[in-house]
Amino acid sequence: MGRPKYFTPNEVSLHSTLGDLWVSYLGKVYNLTPLVEEYKGDVLLKPIIECAGKDISHWFDPKTKDILTHVDPLSGCVKYYTPRGRFVHVPPPCPRTDWCNDFGRPWWKDNRYEVCSEETLDEILKRYLHYNSHAHSYTWKHNGVSLDMSKTLSENGIPDEDEEFFDARMDRDLFSLSICLYFNDDLTEF
Structure with a gap:
């Protein structure tokens, strides 16, 4: 089995139903469909269902x-800060005898739900061929430096700045990292 693929926010947003529910947080994508099935009908699913297909990083402390x-x-x-309301595996605000805490690890700490990791630039290029059949004719650069297509963005020295945006209370969706594609005047089609 190969390495899982990288998913864009748009691809994650397609998984926004009760039968197929994904969320992203802290740079990873999680399939919460099994959690929804396990707790079907529970009111504590409401905040998760409302955020189906979206990024919920603002629910988490990136350090812990x-x-x-x-x-x-x-x-x-x-206490846990849950402005959208308490959700599955979050303890009630006051002690209660009817809260079952024998579920093991909370879902946000359980790696079983993770579905992706970062792709190499070659893998991204293969997906980009669907939109531009001449994509092999471009040189990919960041800050004027040619990128190694066999490496991931981080291996090419392009940092993940999500934590800095979180610390500065900035919306990361308002900033787009740029990779410039330079056309090589070669009309080769693969």
């Missing part, structure tokens, strides 16, 4: 990879 927390002003206790 756990749900964001805050200090409850009434109790002074540290």
